[in-house]
Amino acid sequence: MRDLKHLIFFEDLLQEANNELVKQAKGEGKRALGYTCYFMPEVLLDLPGCFGVRLRAPRCTSPDIATYYMSGRTCHYGRSLLERALEGGYNFLDAQMATETCTVTCRFQEHLQMMDLIQNPDFFCEFSDVPFKKTENSYEHYREQLRAHVLKPLAERFGIDTSDEALMRTIEEHNEVCRLISEIGEYRKLDNPPITGYEFHVIQLVTLVCPKYLILPYLRETAEELRGREADAKPWFRCKVMLAGSENDDPGFTQLIEGCGAMVVADRYCYGSMPGREEIVVADGQEPLDAIARHYLKTGMCPRFMGQDEMRGRKKQLADIAKEYHADGIIVESNKFCEYWSYERTINTIVLKRDFGIPVCSIEKEYINSASGQLRTRFQAFIESIEIKKIQEGK
Amino acid sequence: MKMQKVKQLARDFWYGKPHKERRLGDLYIPKTGLYKHREWRGFMDTMYYFNRIWLYNYGMLVYDVMRYGGPVPLMKGIWRYRWVGQTYLTVMHWFDRGFEGMRGEAMKATGWHYRAMVNETIRQFMRMFTADANLHGGKHNEKWHHTIAHDETVAGAIFYPWRDRMDDVPLQMIPYFVTCHVNCHTVLNYIDAAQSIGLPGDPCPMCQAEAGLSILDDMPDYFPFLVTSNEACDGSVGTSILQDWAYDKPLFAMPQPMQFDDPLVQKHCRREIEECWKFIEEQTGLPMNWDLFVEYIEKYNQLTLFEREKWDVAANTPYYPINSVAQALYRIYYSQDGYRDIWAQTDRKVKKIMYRCVEKKIETFPETRHRVLAWSCAPLYYSHWCTWAYNCWGLNTIMNMDSLMFDIVMRTDTKEHLMEDFTIYNEWAPMRRMAVGGYKHIFEIWENMERFNCDMVMMYDQVQCKGMQGITGMFEDEFRKRNIHAIWMPHALPDSRTVSRAEIRRIVNDYMFTVMHEEPLDPTLLEFDDSMSW
Numbered sequence: 001m002r003d004l005k006h007l008i009f010f011e012d013l014l015q016e017a018n019n020e021l022v023k024q025a026k027g028e029g030k031r032a033l034g035y036t037c038y039f040m041p042e043v044l045l046d047l048p049g050c051f052g053v054r055l056r057a058p059r060c061t062s063p064d065i066a067t068y069y070m071s072g073r074t075c076h077y078g079r080s081l082l083e084r085a086l087e088g089g090y091n092f093l094d095a096q097m098a099t100e101t102c103t104v105t106c107r108f109q110e111h112l113q114m115m116d117l118i119q120n121p122d123f124f125c126e127f128s129d130v131p132f133k134k135t136e137n138s139y140e141h142y143r144e145q146l147r148a149h150v151l152k153p154l155a156e157r158f159g160i161d162t163s164d165e166a167l168m169r170t171i172e173e174h175n176e177v178c179r180l181i182s183e184i185g186e187y188r189k190l191d192n193p194p195i196t197g198y199e200f201h202v203i204q205l206v207t208l209v210c211p212k213y214l215i216l217p218y219l220r221e222t223a224e225e226l227r228g229r230e231a232d233a234k235p236w237f238r239c240k241v242m243l244a245g246s247e248n249d250d251p252g253f254t255q256l257i258e259g260c261g262a263m264v265v266a267d268r269y270c271y272g273s274m275p276g277r278e279e280i281v282v283a284d285g286q287e288p289l290d291a292i293a294r295h296y297l298k299t300g301m302c303p304r305f306m307g308q309d310e311m312r313g314r315k316k317q318l319a320d321i322a323k324e325y326h327a328d329g330i331i332v333e334s335n336k337f338c339e340y341w342s343y344e345r346t347i348n349t350i351v352l353k354r355d356f357g358i359p360v361c362s363i364e365k366e367y368i369n370s371a372s373g374q375l376r377t378r379f380q381a382f383i384e385s386i387e388i389k390k391i392q393e394g395k
Numbered sequence: 396m397k398m399q400k401v402k403q404l405a406r407d408f409w410y411g412k413p414h415k416e417r418r419l420g421d422l423y424i425p426k427t428g429l430y431k432h433r434e435w436r437g438f439m440d441t442m443y444y445f446n447r448i449w450l451y452n453y454g455m456l457v458y459d460v461m462r463y464g465g466p467v468p469l470m471k472g473i474w475r476y477r478w479v480g481q482t483y484l485t486v487m488h489w490f491d492r493g494f495e496g497m498r499g500e501a502m503k504a505t506g507w508h509y510r511a512m513v514n515e516t517i518r519q520f521m522r523m524f525t526a527d528a529n530l531h532g533g534k535h536n537e538k539w540h541h542t543i544a545h546d547e548t549v550a551g552a553i554f555y556p557w558r559d560r561m562d563d564v565p566l567q568m569i570p571y572f573v574t575c576h577v578n579c580h581t582v583l584n585y586i587d588a589a590q591s592i593g594l595p596g597d598p599c600p601m602c603q604a605e606a607g608l609s610i611l612d613d614m615p616d617y618f619p620f621l622v623t624s625n626e627a628c629d630g631s632v633g634t635s636i637l638q639d640w641a642y643d644k645p646l647f648a649m650p651q652p653m654q655f656d657d658p659l660v661q662k663h664c665r666r667e668i669e670e671c672w673k674f675i676e677e678q679t680g681l682p683m684n685w686d687l688f689v690e691y692i693e694k695y696n697q698l699t700l701f702e703r704e705k706w707d708v709a710a711n712t713p714y715y716p717i718n719s720v721a722q723a724l725y726r727i728y729y730s731q732d733g734y735r736d737i738w739a740q741t742d743r744k745v746k747k748i749m750y751r752c753v754e755k756k757i758e759t760f761p762e763t764r765h766r767v768l769a770w771s772c773a774p775l776y777y778s779h780w781c782t783w784a785y786n787c788w789g790l791n792t793i794m795n796m797d798s799l800m801f802d803i804v805m806r807t808d809t810k811e812h813l814m815e816d817f818t819i820y821n822e823w824a825p826m827r828r829m830a831v832g833g834y835k836h837i838f839e840i841w842e843n844m845e846r847f848n849c850d851m852v853m854m855y856d857q858v859q860c861k862g863m864q865g866i867t868g869m870f871e872d873e874f875r876k877r878n879i880h881a882i883w884m885p886h887a888l889p890d891s892r893t894v895s896r897a898e899i900r901r902i903v904n905d906y907m908f909t910v911m912h913e914e915p916l917d918p919t920l921l922e923f924d925d926s927m928s929w
Binding site: 068069070071073074075078100102103104106107108110111113114115127128129130131132133135137138140141144145148303304306307308311312334336337339340342343344345346347349350351362364 | 592593594595597598599602606623625628629630632633634635636637639640645646647648650652653654657659660662663666667670831833834858859861862864865866867868869871
C-alpha cells in the first residue's frame with residue numbers, strides 16, 4: 001500500500017506530550033488541560049479557549065524517581081506519568097482534570113496536587129467522582145460532578161465559556177472527529193482493509209493528544225486519502241485479531257502484533273476508539289451536559305463498572321465487536337499491576353472461549369514493551385493456533 | 396543464697412517472673428510455634444487464664460455450636476469445607492499467641508474481646524451451615540430463604556431493617572478473614588486457586604483469596620442473593636466479577652464514592668443505599684422496618700461511644716487494658732459486622748475492667764518504651780506481632796488505622812439526619828476512609844500521632860496494595876521532615892509466604908538495634924522459627 005501522507009507527521013506528534021500542535025495551541029493562548037481517563041469527557045476540555053491532552057509518557061522506560069514515590073509494585077503507566085511530570089514534561093499544562101477511576105493514576109494525579117510539580121503558576125488539579133454503575137442515580141451524579149469539577153473551575157479560573165451554546169459547538173467539532181475516525185476505522189471490517197491496525201492506532205492516538213481544531217484538517221485529508229487507497233492484492237496478514245484490554249498508548253505494541261502476521265482490526269482498550277469515537281447525540285430539549293454525561297457512562301466498557309448486567313454484558317460486547325470486525329481471535333492484554341484488568345482479562349480468557357467459541361490470547365504487558373521477543377513468541381503461537389483451527393474447519 | 400533462691404521461686408510462683416526474666420522464646424518447640432509447656436503467669440493469673448479464658452472458651456465453643464444448630468451441621472461443614480476443619484481446632488492456640496506474656500487486668504479485658512469474636516464467628520458459620528443447600532441435598536430450606544449474603548466490606552448495618560426477619564452473613568468474614576488469623580496456612584490454598592485460572596500474582600491477595608473461595612466452590616450456598624461493594628479498592632471490584640460468575644445469583648453492587656469529602660457525593664451515596672434496600676425488598680418480598688433500623692443504629696451508637704471512651708483512655712493514660720491485637724480485631728470485627736448483643740455484653744464487662752484500671756491507676760503495660768501508632772493495613776497472618784513487639788522490645792501499639800473507621804455517632808432525631816449520617820458512616824468503611832479515599836486522609840496519621848501521644852509509627856507496607864504502594868515516597872519524605880521514627884513492615888496481608896513472620900521480626904529487630912540503639916527486654920524472642928506455626 002502507498003504510505004499515508006501524514007503518517008510520519010502523526011508519529012512525530014506522538015513522541016512527546018508537548019508536541020508541535022500543543023505548542024501551537026498554547027502559542028495561540030489556549031489553556032492545556034491534562035487528563036488520563038475516558039471518564040473525563042474530552043469534549044468538555046475542548047471548549048473554546050482550551051484543549052484536552054490525554055497524558056502519555058512516550059519512551060519512558062525507566063521511571064526511577066517515580067518508583068521511589070510510588071514503589072516498583074504499581075502500574076508502570078502511572079509511574080511513567082509521574083516520572084515525566086518530575087522531568088518537567090508536563091509543564092505546559094494549565095490544569096489536570098483528574099478522576100479516581102483507577103488507583104494508580106489517581107495516586108499520580110494526587111502527586112501533582114501535593115508536590116507542586118507543574119511549573120505553571122496557574123496550574124491546578126481537580127478531581128471528579130465517577131460512578132461505578134449505569135443507573136439513573138449514576139447519570140445524575142456524574143453530570144453534577146462534571147458541572148462542579150470541570151465546567152465551574154474552567155469558567156472561574158480561566159474564563160472559559162461553558163454555556164450550552166459553547167458546549168453544542170464543541171460537541172459538533174468532537175462529533176466530526178468521531179465521524180472521521182469511525183469512517184477510517186470502518187475499513188478494518190473489509191476482507192482486505194486498505195489500512196493497517198498500526199496506522200489506525202496512530203491516527204486515533206493523535207486525536208487524543210492534540211488540540212482537535214488543529215488535528216482536524218489532517219484527519220480530513222487522511223480520510224480523503226483513504227477513500228482512494230487500495231490495499232495490496234494479496235493480504236499481508238495471516239489472520240485478524242481484536243485487541244482488548246487495559247491502558248495502551250503504544251502503537252509499537254500494535255505494530256508488534258502485526259509484525260507477527262495478525263492484523264489488529266478492533267481496538268477495545270483505554271486510549272482506543274472502542275469506545276471513544278461514537279458521536280454524542282443531544283436530544284431535543286436535552287441539556288448538552290446531560291447528553292455528555294449519559295454518553296460517556298453508557299458507552300464506557302471499563303471493568304470498574306460493577307452492575308450485574310454490565311459485568312456480564314461486557315463479554316458479549318467483546319464477542320459482538322469481534323464478530324462485526326471479522327476477528328479470528330482476541331488478544332486480551334493487561335498492564336502489569338492493573339487490578340481491574342487482571343481480573344477482567346482472567347475472566348474474559350475463560351468466558352470468551354467457553355461461551356462464544358472465540359480463541360483468546362491472554363497476556364500481561366508493561367507500559368513500554370521491552371520484552372518484545374517473548375511477546376512475539378506468544379503472538380506467533382496464537383496466530384499459528386488460529387491458522388490450524390481454520391485448516392481443521394476447512395476454511 | 397539458698398534462702399534468696401527460695402524467695403525468688405516463691406515470688407515467681409505467686410506473681411510470675413518479671414518481664415525481663417521471662418525468656419518466653421524458650422517455651423517454643425522449634426518451627427511449630429507451639430509451647431513445650433504453658434507460661435506460668437503467677438498463681439492468680441495462671442488460674443484465671445486457664446479457667447476463665449482457656450477452659451471457659453473451650454466450653455463456650457461447644458455451647459455455641461449446640462445453641463446455634465448442633466453438632467450435625469458443624470460436622471457436615473467440617474467435612475465439606477476445608478477452611479472450617481483447618482481452623483476450628485486451632486482456635487485456642489490463636490488465644491495463646493495473642494495473650495503471650497499478658498498479666499492482670501489487661502489479660503482479662505482482652506479475654507472478653509476474644510470471647511466475643513469467637514462467639515460471633517461460630518454464630519456466623521453455623522448460620523451458613525444450617526442454611527446451606529450443599530449440606531441439605533441441594534434443598535433450599537427456610538433459613539436459606541432468610542439469609543442475606545454480602546461482601547465482607549459491605550457494612551452489616553445496611554441490613555438492620557430486616558434483622559427481625561432475616562439474618563445477614565458476610566461471605567468472606569469467616570472463610571477468609573478469620574481463618575487468616577487463626578491458621579495462616581488455610582488461606583494459601585485459595586490464593587493459589589485464583590492464580591490457577593490465570594489471575595496474576597500481584598493483585599491484592601485478600602481479593603485473590605476471596606475469589607479463590609468461589610473458584611474452588613468452598614463457599615456454602617446459604618443465600619438467595621448477594622450485595623457486593625467496591626470497598627476497598629480496584630481488586631474488590633474485580634472480585635465481584637469473579638464472584639458473580641461463580642455464584643450466578645441476583646447481585647446488587649453497592650459502590651461507594653471514592654471522593655467522599657465532596658459534599659456532592661452524599662446524595663448519590665444515599666440513593667445507592669436506598670436502591671440496595673429496594674433490591675432487598677424485591678428479592679425477599681419483605682418491606683424494610685424503619686423503626687428497627689433506628690433501634691439498631693441507637694444500639695450501635697452506644698458501642699461507638701464506648702469505643703471513643705476506650706480511645707480516650709488509651710490516648711491519655713497508661714491504664715488502657717486491651718492489648719493491641721484485641722483492639723484492632725475486635726474493633727474491625729464489630730464495626731464491620733454491625734450491632735450484635737455479644738458486642739454490648741462484652742463492652743459492659745470491659746468497661747468495668749477499664750474503669751477499675753483507671754480508678755486504681757493500674758499500669759497495664761508497664762514495660763512500654765515506645766507508644767506506637769500502626770498505620771495502613773495489617774498482616775493478617777501476624778496480627779499478634781504487637782504482642783511479640785511488646786514482649787521483646789516494649790513497643791506498645793496504642794492505636795491502628797483500621798480502628799478509626801466508622802467513627803461517627805449517628806443522629807436519630809429525624810429521618811433526614813439519620814440518612815445523612817448513615818451515608819457518611821457507610822463511606823467511612825475500612826480502607827476507604829483513609830487508605831484509598833484521597834491522600835489527605837492517609838496523612839491523618841500526623842494528627843493521630845498527636846491524639847494518641849505516640850512517638851513511633853509501625854508503617855504497614857502491604858506489598859500488593861496499589862493504593863498504599865502508590866504513596867510510599869511521600870510518607871518517607873514526611874517521616875524525614877518530621878523526624879519521626881517509622882518502621883516499614885512489609886507483608887502480603889494474608890499470604891505468609893511473601894514475607895514471613897521471621898522476616899518481619901528481623902526488620903523490627905534491626906531497626907531497634909541499629910537506629911534506636913536499644914536492647915531487647917526478652918532476648919529469647921529476637922529470633923525463633925515459627926515457620927510451620929498456625
